[in-house]
Amino acid sequence: MIMVAVLKEIFEIMENKKTEYIVSIDVLDRCFFTDFFVIGQCRTSRHMITVCDALMAWAKMHKREVRIQGRNEESTWIVLDLGSVFVHLFLEDTRKIFDLESLWENSSPKQYKLITHSDFGDS
Numbered sequence: 502m503i504m505v506a507v508l509k510e511i512f513e514i515m516e517n518k519k520t521e522y523i524v525s526i527d528v529l530d531r532c533f534f535t536d537f538f539v540i541g542q543c544r545t546s547r548h549m550i551t552v553c554d555a556l557m558a559w560a561k562m563h564k565r566e567v568r569i570q571g572r573n574e575e576s577t578w579i580v581l582d583l584g585s586v587f588v589h590l591f592l593e594d595t596r597k598i599f600d601l602e603s604l605w606e607n608s609s610p611k612q613y614k615l616i617t618h619s620d621f622g623d624s
Contacts, residue, residue: 514559515541518552526605536585542596549579549590556581556588
């Protein structure tokens with residue numbers, strides 16, 4: 502599965518589960534452990550778990566190994582390691598505190614590219 506198709510499927514799953522403010526950051530030339538970060542905002546910890554479970558089901562269907570950190574009822578940040586994509590699910594306040602978008606933008610302006618679902622077009 503090519504990377505654009507993978508990102509598109511991840512965005513669609515997250516949108517279907519009502520994840521808000523979804524973006525992707527291309528970190529291909531900056532990270533040794535992944536190619537993209539996908540970041541989304543959830544309303545509650547339970548909502549994050551629901552989105553996480555949907556992404557886990559997608560990974561299982563595609564026979565992708567998945568590692569998860571922070572999947573519990575008290576969590577404000579869940580990270581799913583899908584290999585070439587790391588998905589970060591945040592509650593609003595936690596997302597503001599860690600501000601991954603600005604962190605990557607400021608550390609590497611040439612490699613940073615913010616991608617939204619509209620960038621995928623109809624392909």
